[in-house]
């Protein structure tokens with residue numbers, strides 16, 4: 001530290017230093033601005049349109065005429081032959097891999113079918129092909145599947161689109177997720193095409209049009225890769241973000257808004273099904289903290305004949321490590337995979353522990369009911385199991401097997417398991433009052449066996465609703481009901 005009179009004694013030296021530094025900064029500034037100017041000069045050339053693109057143009061091939069590299073790489077999302085340890089674009093039947101899931105979703109469409117997601121190219125085929133869609137499914141289910149959606153919303157109105165029927169829009173919705181979902185047709189700037197995201201920002205008191213370019217590189221994904229629900233009778237697509245992005249915030253939101261997705265067919269608990277809170281979970285991780293966007297890892301730059309462009313084959317980055325991670329991490333591919341899988345293995349283990357406790361709790365509560373326990377007695381354990389499963393699902397439904405925010409996922413799963421074990425302790429006391437010993441687990445060795453087992457509960461719940469409803473009123477239809485959501 002210099003003493004005060006040091007600087008007083010050498011004023012000229014101080015000024016000289018200041019002057020030299022000033023010139024240096026100015027020179028650097030000139031250099032930087034010339035670089036950005038040159039970049040700005042090259043951008044329009046790169047973004048020249050061969051033909052103008054019409055407003056709401058949903059046909060990806062039309063955009064492809066002007067931007068063949070982006071189009072061709074986008075088209076590669078049709079590939080389905082990449083399966084990493086926990087992700088990838090190949091086929092994976094989650095219910096067969098872990099039949100406990102069938103019990104956990106008893107009375108909800110996910111107990112029928114739940115397979116691994118594929119690339120964007122398949123979005124329309126996959127939503128129309130799933131067993132979770134039926135004649136009651138609302139139009140809302142199309143929202144994250146196609147660039148025909150903004151077009152239809154413009155045509156019929158947003159509210160009318162959501163509250164219409166899925167089947168009604170089927171003839172109009174043909175193009176899989178593509179250019180118009182993320183780009184402006186005149187400038188090719190990134191743009192938000194889905195109202196739910198804009199509305200969620202509004203309710204948080206934030207203006208999405210003020211988002212930075214780097215934030216937009218994640219926000220285009222946050223139009224779809226988020227937790228959502230269908231609000232009210234009009235099935236209005238809503239992101240439950242008013243309290244924040246954490247599992248506890250969603251819990252608070254759904255409590256306040258008195259929303260439940262379904263009543264569990266075995267335990268009778270009121271349940272919430274989480275969707276894929278990818279953006280929300282990512283927010284809790286180190287990469288978001290350091291400003292790394294979804295596109296940095298899932299759409300890295302790529303070179304072709306000396307031309308640099310954004311790789312539009314959105315997929316597991318583990319098939320593209322060099323471009324996706326190598327820019328920032330000078331680790332070998334083997335090291336990257338080892339690092340990622342070690343995070344994912346741990347997450348998988350914690351998920352499995354929660355699943356085990358939650359499955360047992362549902363079955364034990366169901367058994368207590370059979371023994372004669374009243375709804376009032378079972379209220380406590382049912383509330384615990386609802387929380388447990390919601391917390392578990394916040395992690396389970398989010399993609400990447402814990403990679404996007406490992407510590408947050410571990411924290412939430414610890415809470416999930418704890419809630420489930422609390423439910424089990426409470427229900428053990430109730431069952432003991434009826435003289436029951438340890439609960440004998442049914443054979444859940446395969447998806448078919450688990451579905452057969454819960455089928456009995458679903459049937460009896462159906463019979464009961466039929467008996468208690470005189471007229472064909474809108475009763476909570478257990479299996480296949482288009483309750484809150486389908487995807």
Ligand code: HEC
Nearest residue numbers: 084087088221225278279282287293294297316318399400
């Ligand atoms: C630091 C890099 C990184 C960032 C940033 C990132 N991801 Fe990921 N993402 C990964 C990795 C690694 C996986 C695991 C892939 C696997 O297991 O094959 C993954 C998996 C996924 C998957 C599942 C893919 C599959 O094949 O199973 C989705 C969907 C996904 N991320 C979406 C997002 C979204 C949306 C964002 C931004 C909100 C995001 N990611 C941010 C690296 C990243």
Ligand code: HEC
Nearest residue numbers: 060063064067070071074177178179182217220295309310
């Ligand atoms: C899921 C969102 C998404 C979809 C779908 C999408 N893009 Fe992009 N696109 C991006 C992102 C992110 C960038 C990088 C923009 C940036 O950082 O400025 C980009 C950049 C571009 C660029 C600028 C040049 C470049 O390569 O960086 C062009 C041109 C482009 N996309 C064309 C297309 C075309 C054509 C399609 C449809 C076949 C398409 N995009 C579909 C998100 C998307």
Ligand code: HEC
Nearest residue numbers: 088089117118119122123126144181220221224294298315
């Ligand atoms: C318009 C809605 C929408 C937007 C926007 C969107 N996605 Fe998706 N994404 C989906 C849907 C739906 C699927 C599942 C498609 C299927 O299984 O048929 C999916 C699948 C994926 C997959 C899995 C692919 C695979 O091979 O396993 C990844 C990774 C992914 N998205 C990442 C992103 C990223 C990163 C962005 C932003 C740059 C983004 N998505 C933008 C809806 C969207």
Ligand code: HEC
Nearest residue numbers: 286287290292296297317318324325327328329336339340
């Ligand atoms: C744009 C830069 C960038 C990209 C791309 C990127 N990372 Fe990172 N990554 C970071 C930063 C910054 C950190 C924080 C650690 C630090 O400050 O050194 C980090 C941390 C990590 C960590 C340590 C996490 C922890 O919780 O301690 C892992 C593992 C990791 N990255 C894996 C990946 C993988 C795998 C990919 C590719 C799919 C990837 N990263 C892509 C910048 C990046």
